[in-house]
Amino acid sequence: MTPHFLSFQFLLLLILLCTTTTTTVAQPAPAPGPPPPTNITKILEKASQFTTLIRLFDITKVGDQINTQLNNSKQGMTVLAPTDNAFSSLAPGVLNSLSDQQKDELVQFHVLPTFISTSQFQTLSNPLRTQAGDSTFYNFPLNITTSGTQVNLTTGVVNASLANSIYTDGSLAVYQVDKVLLPMKLFGPQPPAAAPAPEPEKKKKKAGDTAATGDSTANSSSAVDLRLDLHGLMRGLIAFIAMFCL
Ligand SMILES: *[C@@H]1O[C@H](CO)[C@@H](O)[C@H](O)[C@H]1NC(C)=O
Ligand SMILES: *[C@@H]1O[C@H](CO)[C@@H](O)[C@H](O)[C@H]1NC(C)=O
Ligand SMILES: *[C@@H]1O[C@H](CO)[C@@H](O)[C@H](O)[C@H]1NC(C)=O
Ligand SMILES: *[C@@H]1O[C@H](CO)[C@@H](O)[C@H](O)[C@H]1NC(C)=O
Ligand SMILES: *[C@@H]1O[C@H](CO)[C@@H](O)[C@H](O)[C@H]1NC(C)=O
Ligand SMILES: *[C@@H]1O[C@H](CO)[C@@H](O)[C@H](O)[C@H]1NC(C)=O
Numbered sequence: 001m002t003p004h005f006l007s008f009q010f011l012l013l014l015i016l017l018c019t020t021t022t023t024t025v026a027q028p029a030p031a032p033g034p035p036p037p038t039n040i041t042k043i044l045e046k047a048s049q050f051t052t053l054i055r056l057f058d059i060t061k062v063g064d065q066i067n068t069q070l071n072n073s074k075q076g077m078t079v080l081a082p083t084d085n086a087f088s089s090l091a092p093g094v095l096n097s098l099s100d101q102q103k104d105e106l107v108q109f110h111v112l113p114t115f116i117s118t119s120q121f122q123t124l125s126n127p128l129r130t131q132a133g134d135s136t137f138y139n140f141p142l143n144i145t146t147s148g149t150q151v152n153l154t155t156g157v158v159n160a161s162l163a164n165s166i167y168t169d170g171s172l173a174v175y176q177v178d179k180v181l182l183p184m185k186l187f188g189p190q191p192p193a194a195a196p197a198p199e200p201e202k203k204k205k206k207a208g209d210t211a212a213t214g215d216s217t218a219n220s221s222s223a224v225d226l227r228l229d230l231h232g233l234m235r236g237l238i239a240f241i242a243m244f245c246l
Pocket of ligand 5: 154158
């Protein structure tokens with residue numbers, strides 16, 4: 001795949017070179033195109049020491065989402081980027097124990113849906129809004145304390161410090177953090193059973209669910225029938241096309 005991609009890029013480059021050469025001959029000052037879209041992966045690669053975060057951005061597709069969102073919104077974004085050291089100081093197996101959805105939540109927790117410059121940190125009110133959503137105590141709270149240029153973060157599970165800014169362009173800001181921001185929802189204590197009243201109702205609903213399982217089996221078998229029908233239809237269609245072509 002890569003060689004194809006490379007040769008495609010090469011071809012594109014050739015075409016680009018040809019067209020720019022001709023336009024340069026025709027008109028000496030070609031208008032500058034739109035700036036290339038921001039690529040968070042490229043930014044983190046350049047900074048090095050973020051290979052784990054890059055991998056997480058990749059498998060959760062949050063990296064692509066950031067690039068798209070940056071292109072489409074005027075609010076900008078801020079990424080709190082834990083270093084490889086931060087990830088390796090987690091207990092072994094922690095990342096692997098997370099489901100895909102939990103990985104997604106963990107990564108989204110490190111992304112803030114606005115551009116925050118270094119000087120703006122002092123003006124933020126707690127809890128911060130992250131892309132993980134619900135910032136109430138047992139979910140995804142992220143609080144900040146500042147003193148001068150020092151910025152600390154707490155998730156209720158870990159305390160972290162903001163280190164240097166890796167990148168800023170007025171739309172995207174990336175800051176290095178020394179800890180993985182572990183959200184309460186995934187790593188903290190869960191709310192005490194403060195609402196025992198709705199419990200029996202849930203159990204009743206569960207019983208209803210099991211009763212409905214029979215129906216769903218019937219439905220799924222009819223879905224299988226439908227799929228078989230579709231297969232038959234496709235086979236017929238292919239046979240028809242084959243006959244027609246011969
Ligand atoms: C972003 O950069 C990475 C690494 O440099 C590259 O693999 C990827 O294709 C780029 N994505 C886009 C959309 O250009
Ligand atoms: C960025 O947004 C513009 C329109 O706002 C769109 O034409 C372009 O395709 C987008 N680029 C990417 C890489 O999403
Ligand atoms: C940040 O945390 C460090 C300890 O990790 C502490 O010494 C410092 O006072 C804290 N600063 C702020 C602004 O909370
Ligand atoms: C964050 O700050 C808010 C408002 O001060 C507070 O209610 C909440 O308990 C704090 N959460 C954590 C995890 O420190
Ligand atoms: C985080 O810092 C607060 C005080 O700022 C402290 O009470 C708490 O124990 C710290 N938590 C951890 C996990 O270090
Ligand atoms: C499929 O499920 C619906 C409820 O979701 C039920 O009303 C219907 O009878 C089921 N169909 C079959 C064929 O069992």
